[in-house]
Amino acid sequence: xxxxxxxxxxxxxxxxxxxxxxxxxxxxxxxxxxxxxxxxxxxxxxxxxxxxxxxxxxxxxxxxxxxxxxxxxxxxxxxxxxxxxxxxxxxxxxxxxxxxxxxxxxxxxxxxxxxxxxxxxxxxxxxxxxxxxxxxxxxxxxxxxxxxxxxxxxxxxxxxxxxxxxxxxxxxxxxxxxxxxxxxxxxxxxxxxxxxxxxxxxxxxxxxxxxxxxxxxxxxxxxxxxxxxxxxxxxxxxxxxxxxxxxxxxxxxxxxxxxxxxxxxxxxxxxxxxxxxxxxxxxxxxxxxxxxxxxxxxxxxxxxxxxxxxxxxxxxxxxxxxxxxxxxxxxxxxxxxxxxxxxxxxxxxxxxxxxxxxxxxxxxxxxxxxxxxxxxxxxxxxxxxxxxxxxxxxxxxxxxxxxxxxxxxxxxxxxxxx
Numbered sequence: 372x373x374x375x376x377x378x379x380x381x382x383x384x385x386x387x388x389x390x391x392x393x394x395x396x397x398x399x400x401x402x403x404x405x406x407x408x409x410x411x412x413x414x415x416x417x418x419x420x421x422x423x424x425x426x427x428x429x430x431x432x433x434x435x436x437x438x439x440x441x442x443x444x445x446x447x448x449x450x451x452x453x454x455x456x457x458x459x460x461x462x463x464x465x466x467x468x469x470x471x472x473x474x475x476x477x478x479x480x481x482x483x484x485x486x487x488x489x490x491x492x493x494x495x496x497x498x499x500x501x502x503x504x505x506x507x508x509x510x511x512x513x514x515x516x517x518x519x520x521x522x523x524x525x526x527x528x529x530x531x532x533x534x535x536x537x538x539x540x541x542x543x544x545x546x547x548x549x550x551x552x553x554x555x556x557x558x559x560x561x562x563x564x565x566x567x568x569x570x571x572x573x574x575x576x577x578x579x580x581x582x583x584x585x586x587x588x589x590x591x592x593x594x595x596x597x598x599x600x601x602x603x604x605x606x607x608x609x610x611x612x613x614x615x616x617x618x619x620x621x622x623x624x625x626x627x628x629x630x631x632x633x634x635x636x637x638x639x640x641x642x643x644x645x646x647x648x649x650x651x652x653x654x655x656x657x658x659x660x661x662x663x664x665x666x667x668x669x670x671x672x673x674x675x676x677x678x679x680x681x682x683x684x685x686x687x688x689x690x691x692x693x694x695x696x697x698x699x700x701x702x703x704x705x706x707x708x709x710x711x712x713x714x715x716x717x718x719x720x721x722x723x724x725x726x727x728x729x730x731x732x733x734x735x736x737x738x739x740x741x742x743x744x745x746x747x748x749x750x751x752x753x754x755x756x757x758x759x760x761x762x763x764x765x766x767x768x769x770x771x772x773x774x775x776x777x778x779x780x781x782x783x784x785x786x787x788x789x
Contacts, residue, residue, distance in 0.1 A: 405532020443732025652704025
């Protein structure tokens with residue numbers, strides 16, 4: 372008599388205590404981020420210098436762009452959990468020290484710039500590591516669901532964190548808001564320490580990885596990671612899709628939306644409704660992915676939703692009323708959110724575990740390095756040609772990413788694990 376072993380069904384990510392601990396830590400950290408940036412903006416504004424305020428708010432983007440790839444190398448060397456724990460601990464100490472300083476003295480531009488630079492440097496380590504953690508806490512079949520949960524947490528953190536920071540500033544000034552952010556960063560630490568880390572399969576290039584482990588060389592690790600991405604049949608094209616999507620999306624949906632609202636006379640309240648529409652659509656796509664757990668033909672769906680979302684970006688500059696603009700923004704959030712989450716899941720399932728930190732750092736770099744570069748370009752272009760043409764060009768750039776996905780067989784046929 373033959374006994375057939377029956378494999379236990381895979382536990383869904385939203386019922387896995389290990390994933391939920393990671394999600395709780397990630398949510399606390401993201402809320403802390405929102406409170407920190409609110410506190411930093413108000414502390415900078417209280418210095419009384421408009422140029423100084425801009426300098427403080429821009430300072431953090433510099434170390435993120437410069438050190439992001441190095442953060443990926445460190446995540447692969449030390450393991451992403453160690454880097455995330457160290458990053459959150461460092462951020463907690465940094466903002467709590469700043470809160471204490473602001474209790475004793477008024478903020479100065481110099482102090483705030485130093486804090487923003489240090490916070491940005493720690494962020495450059497945190498972001499690749501936190502993106503590389505999901506494959507180490509769950510099975511490949513749950514990575515799409517985890518991406519949906521992560522996107523939901525990110526949207527919810529923005530909704531909770533900004534008002535929390537505003538209330539803290541109104542109640543006790545920036546010092547209280549910084550203290551609240553520090554406590555939130557600290558709350559993530561016991562959850563991260565309790566995570567169970569899954570052993571990962573040996574890398575395909577085990578000889579190269581073993582040699583690198585014996586003779587650590589950060590530059591060689593970085594070059595090796597970039598070479599790995601460039602030669603990978605799926606990851607290289609995915610990085611190009613991410614770059615094109617961010618380049619066409621970030622400027623119009625941030626600075627461009629402010630200028631569009633001013634030109635149409637919708638004001639800050641109108642812009643608020645449009646942003647809320649986008650956030651609602653993005654949350655809907657995240658919920659869909661979190662519930663379903665897997666989308667068949669993920670590469671094809673990602674490419675098509677990127678194309679359809681690009682149409683919505685172009686239409687956003689043409690609608691005459693706030694209600695229609697908010698509806699179009701919700702549509703863009705739904706399609707772009709689904710495309711982004713599927714892209715993230717494909718990156719994590721396709722990447723070799725030995726390179727996951729570096730792969731995540733490259734995909735994150737496009738987002739955080741292009742944001743500060745796209746704002747002045749978008750503003751200057753709108754001043755010259757108006758919102759309609761600029762939104763149309765941005766939509767074309769986004770659409771080119773989706774078209775690339777449809778044109779390349781490896782992307783079009785990419786599937787997520789069952």
